[in-house]
Structure formats: C-alpha cells, structure tokens
Amino acid sequence: MKESLMEILCCPIDKHDLELDVETRDDEEILEGTLTCTECGESYPIEDGIPNLLPPDMRDEAAA
Amino acid sequence: MTDSQDSRSQLAERRGLDPEVYQPAEDSGLLAEAAVDSLSEPEVVLEVGTGSGWVAEQVATETSARVIGSDLNPHACRQARNRGVEAVRADLLAPFAADAFDAVLFNPPYLPTDPDNEWDDWMEHALSGGEDGRRLIVPFLKDVGRVLAPGGEVYLLVSSLTGYDIVVELAEDAGFSVDEVVQESYPFEVLSILRLQPV
Numbered sequence: 001m002k003e004s005l006m007e008i009l010c011c012p013i014d015k016h017d018l019e020l021d022v023e024t025r026d027d028e029e030i031l032e033g034t035l036t037c038t039e040c041g042e043s044y045p046i047e048d049g050i051p052n053l054l055p056p057d058m059r060d061e062a063a064a
Numbered sequence: 065m066t067d068s069q070d071s072r073s074q075l076a077e078r079r080g081l082d083p084e085v086y087q088p089a090e091d092s093g094l095l096a097e098a099a100v101d102s103l104s105e106p107e108v109v110l111e112v113g114t115g116s117g118w119v120a121e122q123v124a125t126e127t128s129a130r131v132i133g134s135d136l137n138p139h140a141c142r143q144a145r146n147r148g149v150e151a152v153r154a155d156l157l158a159p160f161a162a163d164a165f166d167a168v169l170f171n172p173p174y175l176p177t178d179p180d181n182e183w184d185d186w187m188e189h190a191l192s193g194g195e196d197g198r199r200l201i202v203p204f205l206k207d208v209g210r211v212l213a214p215g216g217e218v219y220l221l222v223s224s225l226t227g228y229d230i231v232v233e234l235a236e237d238a239g240f241s242v243d244e245v246v247q248e249s250y251p252f253e254v255l256s257i258l259r260l261q262p263v
Contacts, residue, residue, distance in 0.1 A: 001152070007161070007164070008161055008164045009159050010159060010160065012154065012158035012159040044159075048145075052138075053152060053154050
C-alpha cells in the first residue's frame with residue numbers, strides 16, 4: 001500500500017486514526033507492516049502490500 | 065469441502081472461470097461505463113467489493129482519479145492489486161475515513177438466495193444478497209454518507225431481482241436523492257445504475 005493511503009484509512013471498530021509501522025517497503029509502497037489504532041490499540045497487518053482491515057473476528061481466511 | 069462444492073469448482077475450472085473471485089460481466093461493464101461517463105473530475109474514488117478489480121481499473125484508466133478497491137475476499141484483493149488497483153481488505157466501508165471519497169461505486173452481491181441453499185464459499189459471498197437480495201445494500205446505504213466528501217456521489221448497481229423500488233426507497237430513507245443514470249434489459253433481469261447524492 002502507498003503511504004498516502006493512511007489519510008483514507010481508519011480503525012474499522014472505532015474510526016480513530018491508525019499508526020503505521022513499516023517492516024518492508026520498496027520505492028513506492030509498504031509491503032509488510034502493521035497498522036495500529038491510536039485509540040483502542042487493535043492492530044491490523046499489511047501483507048504483500050495489502051492492508052487487512054477486517055475486525056479481528058472476521059480476519060480468518062475461511063469464507064464464512 | 066463437500067462433494068457439491070468440489071464438483072462446482074471443478075466445473076468452474078473446466079469452463080475457465082475463477083472459482084474464488086467474481087470476474088467481470090455485464091453488470092461490471094454497466095457500472096464502469098456509468099461511472100466513467102458521469103463522474104466529473106473525481107479525485108479519489110472507492111469501489112466497494114471490487115472483486116477482480118476490473119471496474120476500478122477501468123475508472124482509473126479512463127479518469128484522472130485515484131481509485132481504491134476494497135473487498136472482503138483476500139483472493140479478490142490480490143487480483144485487484146495485480147491489476148494495479150490499490151487494494152484494501154475490508155468489510156464494506158468500515159475502515160475508511162470520513163469525507164475521504166468523491167465517489168463510491170458498488171456492484172453488490174444481489175441474488176436473492178434461499179438460506180437452505182447457500183453454499184458457503186467465496187463465490188457465494190460475491191453473488192448472494194441473502195434471502196431478499198439486499199443483505200449488503202442495507203448496511204452499505206447506512207454508512208456510505210459518512211465517507212463521502214462534500215459534493216460526493218454514489219453509483220450503485222441494482223437488479224430488478226433485488227427489488228428496484230425498495231432499494232430506491234432505502235436510499236431515500238438514508239438521506240440521498242436518487243436518479244437513474246442507465247438501465248439495460250437482459251434475459252432474466254433489468255440492471256440499473258443509480259446515482260445517489262446526499263440531500
């Protein structure tokens with residue numbers, strides 16, 4: 001994900017701002033990292049350049 | 065995995081279809097065309113339930129907008145990203161900030177489905193709108209006003225199978241004025257693109 005996406009994203013649970021923690025990036029994008037809510041502390045993974053902002057109870061890979 | 069799921073995905077593979085991600089069809093074409101023709105210089109656009117990412121890619125190519133695609137399905141997110149769409153895995157509009165978008169596009173899963181007949185995989189998520197076809201349309205309409213920037217608008221695909229008049233009424237109840245930008249008849253349904261603007 002591009003770093004400028006931070007302006008568009010918020011915590012899906014309480015809509016507060018997220019804090020970005022970068023593990024891996026290339027010239028354009030953050031590839032691996034974590035987004036953490038500044039209010040509730042819930043964290044959301046960035047994997048292969050895609051932020052997963054599903055609330056924890058919906059995060060499983062399974063379809064249902 | 066049950067036998068019926070197994071044979072369904074085998075059938076899909078034989079027909080060259082992706083069993084896990086909805087691929088562009090007539091409805092996708094209609095939504096992309098309506099958005100490209102009607103949007104006036106949008107800066108940031110969100111496509112909810114982007115699936116393969118095709119509609120988002122068309123809008124990004126044909127307009128100057130930055131287009132974000134979101135989907136519940138991780139396979140869809142990866143396909144959209146591979147098309148160059150900025151992908152976010154999300155439940156509808158939940159992780160998007162207030163006032164973030166000039167336009168939001170949504171081709172919802174809309175087929176009315178008997179609960180005893182649901183097959184419980186990613187393709188069902190892409191197609192089934194629950195018993196009345198409006199399972200995701202209702203929560204979408206409740207929240208979409210929050211993420212629209214001033215002057216922003218929503219492009220929503222509606223099928224006659226989903227109850228056109230009821231969807232219009234739901235949108236009006238959610239605080240939007242509704243006009244129809246395009247309508248096309250197909251053998252089993254009529255597809256419309258509704259443009260919603262906050263009143």
